[in-house]
Amino acid sequence: MSHLTLIEQSPDPEESKRDGQRHSIADRLRSMGQVRAGAFLLLGATLAALAWANFAHGSYDGFWDTHLTLSVGDLQLDFTLHALVNDALMAIFFFSVGLEVRREFTIGELTTWSRAVVPVVAALAGLTLPALLFVLVSAGSGYEQAWGIVISTDTAFLVGALALIGPKAPGRLRVFLLALAVVDDIGALSIIAIVYTDNFNPAPLLIAAVGLTAVYFTRYLQSARGLVYGSLAVVVWLAFLASGVHPTLAGVAIALLVPVYRPERREVEHALELARTFRQSPSSEYARAAANSLRESISINERLQSSTAPYIAYVVLPLFALANAGVQLNAEILASAARSQVTWGIIVGLVVGKMVGVFGSTALMRLLRVGEFGPGLTLDRLAGGGALSGIGFTISLFIVALAIDDEAVQNEARVGVLIASIIAFLLGAVIFRISDRLHPSEEIGRTLLRPVDPTRDHIFGPVDAPFTLVEYGDFQCGFCLKATGSVEEVHRELGGRLRYVWRHAPLTRFHPNALAAAEAAEAAGRQGKFFEFERSLFSDQEHQLPSHIIRRAQELGLDIERFERDLRSPAVAARVRDDMLDAEAMDITAVPTFFVNGKRHTGPYDAQSLIRALEQSAQEPQPGSSA
Known part of the structure; x- marks a missing residue:
């Protein structure tokens, strides 16, 4: 990562x-x-x-x-x-x-x-x-x-x-x-x-095979797994030693x-609830339950x-x-x-x-x-x-x-x-x-490195619109919330001449739920509801725990079983990680960061400033605005 x-x-x-x-x-x-x-x-x-x-x-x-x-x-x-x-x-x-x-x-x-x-x-x-x-x-x-x-x-x-x-x-x-x-x-x-x-002897490998089978089934034990794993590891190691491998x-x-x-998001939230219970009523029993729940969620x-x-x-x-x-x-x-x-x-x-x-x-x-x-x-x-x-x-x-x-x-x-x-x-x-x-540092990030791709990106507006606005943002960022108002005003002003693209740059150091929110939006996007889920996240930035995310998915009429399966999928995590790596490659250190027709926007991001920037750059080369 x-x-x-x-x-x-x-x-x-x-x-x-x-x-x-x-x-x-x-x-x-x-x-x-x-x-x-x-x-x-x-x-x-x-x-x-x-x-x-x-x-x-x-x-x-x-x-x-x-x-x-x-x-x-x-x-x-x-x-x-x-x-x-x-x-x-x-x-x-x-x-x-x-x-x-x-x-x-x-x-x-x-x-x-x-x-x-x-x-x-x-x-x-x-x-x-x-x-x-x-x-x-x-x-x-x-x-x-x-x-x-x-x-x-x-x-x-x-x-x-x-x-x-x-x-x-x-x-x-x-x-x-x-x-x-x-x-x-x-x-x-x-x-x-x-x-x-050298000196291969297959017989001890039969013991190793039994030990490895036991290792596989150890995951189903409710307790003392560490001791069992350790004991079986010694047996398997000795069997390999005796075999010549x-x-x-x-x-x-x-x-x-x-x-x-x-991590299962419900298990993570259950662990958080136990931790809150321990904070309210400190005891060894609650401490042990909270610690075990946190550990088992990973x-x-x-x-x-x-x-x-x-x-x-x-x-x-x-x-x-x-x-x-x-x-x-x-x-x-x-x-x-x-x-x-x-x-x-x-x-x-x-x-x-x-x-x-x-x-x-x-x-x-x-x-x-x-x-x-x-x-x-x-x-x-x-x-x-x-x-x-x-x-x-x-x-x-x-x-x-x-x-x-x-x-x-x-x-x-x-x-x-x-x-x-x-x-x-x-x-x-x-x-x-x-x-x-x-690649001088002053040149890094001036242009959009990954061109807008309708098969990959989340696009609001016509895919062939003459103006392109790309935002790198975070669903828990207060200034990103304010920027949505500017984007909506720009869209009202330009109408079908604008295509707006959102890409993820979650502030994981400051917003512990930002990464989960980004992945949830991606999971919703797989059912065609990315921007609806985005608006739902921005409407209540204080409540983005797993239960809140599931509730939002239910309110939007998503297939919950598929949504939860996508939340756990490597493809969704990789999609968000790709955006984060792109942001790093362009030296993006603050959000929201906008790219106007493929060029990095460095001024204010109120609606009129964004519109002027879009119109001024309309005749210039647009390295990040074509599929």
């Missing part, structure tokens, strides 16, 4: 714009700070591992080779600390990957083919081409089978790098890269399971069975993602880097790496293969008009994203240990991963700096 922050735009647009910029900048800095923290900690652990391995190599190897033994009766598990990190802790990381995969394919960006085709094709090209280049460069080395090292992008470093060096308004690029990373992870996990599994994949298998759904998938994310970012991944990035970088090893086909295969695969694979495939799809790109996802930004996809740190290092037995060659491979990741980061930074120069 975009981190766009808006404010209500008063009749003094310059003052509200300054306030909006302050709020937007502060929120973006906070968001980027949270993302950067995990990436910087991962980078710090990598540097610490390098320093430890080079200044005290004996203690580094000795520490991670320390054995831990756990015995229960005749059952005995023996792990080195290195194996404990790679086999056990990384299962938690892969569990989070599985949760994200399940979410994206159920309620996220990958729910429909038109939205999924671009990141899916880009990810497949970004998996295939690096592997082919690695095999070509490493041919004759005896390690051609290690091509899995170059197939995956490090999502943590990718998101951190995008926050650190990315372009202005990177929302749509971030959504694209995260969707790509999900597909990329699926490919990497599949390859680990199929290609890098890498045990980290148990985390993925479990995550794919954890239910995910969009899917287990999303609760687990939010609860495990800090441990993965601040514990699991830094420990993995500390245990796996300790490469000696003396002259002899560097000279050996410089001559190594494996090292160069990794560098060429990650830097060239990922860049050409991701950028080339998306450029071709854009040329052929295949899939949805959306405003802001330009070729220069796709090139920068393709370059950053070459940061293949975590899973690349993970596969090094699986694909290569020789310790000297492992060192050469790790050197290749580190160098390739640095080059990919620097290349992405250069591309984004060039991109920002090509």
Whole structure:
């Protein structure tokens, strides 16, 4: 989701714009700070591992080779600390990957083919081409089978790098890269399971299958689900370990069975009622009921993602880097790496293969008009994203240990991963700096990036009218309410010569119900009642809870069962999110914001000012007013 922050735009647009910029900048800095923290900690652990391995190599190897033994009766598990990190802790990381995969394919960006085709094709090209280049460069080395090292992008470093060096308004690029990373992870996990599994024993997988079946049915328990999930996870992990399939994949298998759904609005409102009851009569019973109701209104998938994310970012991944990035970088090893086909295969695969694979495939799809790109996802930004996809740190290092037995060659491979990741980061930074120069900030948002489309947009008035007025607004915004009077007066004055378009820019920071109201209007629009629902929302801005929204739908004669189904649909949420990402791409920081015949309106938005602006621009090019 975009981190766009808006404010209500008063009749003094310059003052509200300054306030909006302050709020937007502060929120973006906070968001980027949270993302950067995990990436910087991962980078710090990598540097610490390098320093430890080079200044005290004996203690580094000795520490991670320390054995831990756990015995229960005749059952005995023996792990080195290195194996404990790679086999056990990384299962938690892969569990989070599985949760994200399940979410994206159920309620996220990958729910429909038109939205999924671009990141899916880009990810497949970004998996295939690096592997082919690695095999070509490493041919004759005896390690051609290690091509899995170059197939995956490090999502943590990718998101951190995008926050650190990315372009202005990177929302749509971030959504694209995260969707790509999900597909990329699926490919990497599949390859680990199929290609890098040794000593396969199918019998324990029968136990794993029983455990996974129990995981699926655990959702129906009324209580103690956490304890049951945890116990079954241990059983499934041990079964995978005994089977020879890498045990980290148990985390993925479990995550794919954890239910995910969009919050039921009635359940959310019930939770709010319990919270109000607790406020009026504080007691442990009401507190427990309110807490349970709030928790249950959010899917287990999303609760687990939010609860495990800090441990993965601040514990699991830094420990993995500390245990796996300790490469000696003396002259002899560097000279050996410089001559190594494996090292160069990794560098060429990650830097060239990922860049050409991701950028080339998306450029071709854009040329052929295949899939949805959306405003802001330009070729220069796709090139920068393709370059950053070459940061293949975590899973690349993970596969090094699986694909290569020789310790000297492992060192050469790790050197290749580190160098390739640095080059990919620097290349992405250069591309984004060039991109920002090509799109000066003063030019951003002057014209409507997404042309008005009668098949997509909500249009009031003739679709072929000579005048077009587009408004980005919020149904709980007081100034947007005042602007509706201006729009109605403009329509009375111009009649059939005006087409008016509403697009969503909910102020989620200030209006907690604004996003739900936008999605409800979209759901009503699917039954041909968008503007009727809009007027109903504006008529009573103080009452926009789920029960009020359902009541409005009933009053308008909507099919309530269909309306509620559409409210939960990913398509409705994606439609609103698209408008929000468009607003971010145009640097819209205050609402209402108007576009007059495709050009951004910067003056007052009373009726006469809007009419004058429409008439003055009638003879000018209208980049956003044609279908």
